[in-house]
Amino acid sequence: MARAYAHRGLRLILTARRTDALQLAAEELAPTTEVVAMAGDVGDPAHAERLVRAGLDRFGRIDVLVNNASELGPSPMPELEKLNTQVFAEVLRVNVVGPLKLIQLVLPPMRARRDGLIINVTSDAGVQAYPTWGGYGASKAALEHLSRVLAAELEGSGVRVYVVDPGDMDTAMHRAAEPGIDLSYLPAPASVAPAFVRLLDTDAVAGRFEAQQLVAAAV
Numbered sequence: 001m002a003r004a005y006a007h008r009g010l011r012l013i014l015t016a017r018r019t020d021a022l023q024l025a026a027e028e029l030a031p032t033t034e035v036v037a038m039a040g041d042v043g044d045p046a047h048a049e050r051l052v053r054a055g056l057d058r059f060g061r062i063d064v065l066v067n068n069a070s071e072l073g074p075s076p077m078p079e080l081e082k083l084n085t086q087v088f089a090e091v092l093r094v095n096v097v098g099p100l101k102l103i104q105l106v107l108p109p110m111r112a113r114r115d116g117l118i119i120n121v122t123s124d125a126g127v128q129a130y131p132t133w134g135g136y137g138a139s140k141a142a143l144e145h146l147s148r149v150l151a152a153e154l155e156g157s158g159v160r161v162y163v164v165d166p167g168d169m170d171t172a173m174h175r176a177a178e179p180g181i182d183l184s185y186l187p188a189p190a191s192v193a194p195a196f197v198r199l200l201d202t203d204a205v206a207g208r209f210e211a212q213q214l215v216a217a218a219v
């Protein structure tokens, strides 16, 4: 997604907890666009403030916020009866509370400019009731409802709120969710990145989108 946005000409603030992959991404994209890479936890309010301050100081404005980072919880995933509630609170901290904090930080300047796009990345597990996916799934359901209420509150503000389900992908998180299963047949994240670019130019003020359908429709 960062690569696709960079090639579209967007300047980027990127974050992840570990510095290695983050630094590699920043180095790869530096010849294409301006990149600020800041390691930290999106569930940490102080890190959220650092990210948004860096965006406003360096670029003068933030056009798009993508809440993509996500916490799965334990692997293998337990049924709800056995889900440690402190672990569940951690899943909610990263997947719901952190995104809301970032939204609260970017909204005032977006409202002032009457322009902005907030994309919250969700999952079909936030809609369908898959056994053992309850902790993560409940966090995505909360993120989706938060997005719906936010969109209602922002009606007429010029700020768009989208929820995007990227669909099944072969990633570290998905492999942790289904340990021992060969997921190499699934698409790579890069294959759905064009959907996130397409949404930059979508007129809808709010909505839930399936990234793989957006990509297929464009072909």
Ligand SMILES: NC(=O)c1ccc[n+]([C@@H]2O[C@H](COP(=O)([O-])OP(=O)(O)OC[C@H]3O[C@@H](n4cnc5c(N)ncnc54)[C@H](OP(=O)(O)O)[C@@H]3O)[C@@H](O)[C@H]2O)c1
Pocket: 015, 016, 017, 018, 019, 040, 041, 042, 043, 067, 068, 069, 070, 071, 094, 121, 122, 123, 124, 165, 166, 167, 168, 169, 170, 171, 172, 173, 174, 189
């Ligand atoms: N993979 C799928 O099949 C699938 C399906 C539906 C929805 N999704 C959604 O798609 C999004 C991306 O998932 P993915 O499968 O690409 O996950 P992933 O492979 O685990 O990648 C997640 C990225 O977020 C970063 N991250 C995780 N927790 C973080 C935190 N607390 N603070 C900052 N950065 C953090 C990770 O880097 P660090 O570990 O270095 O922090 C990594 O760069 C998620 O919202 C997920 O729920 C995925």
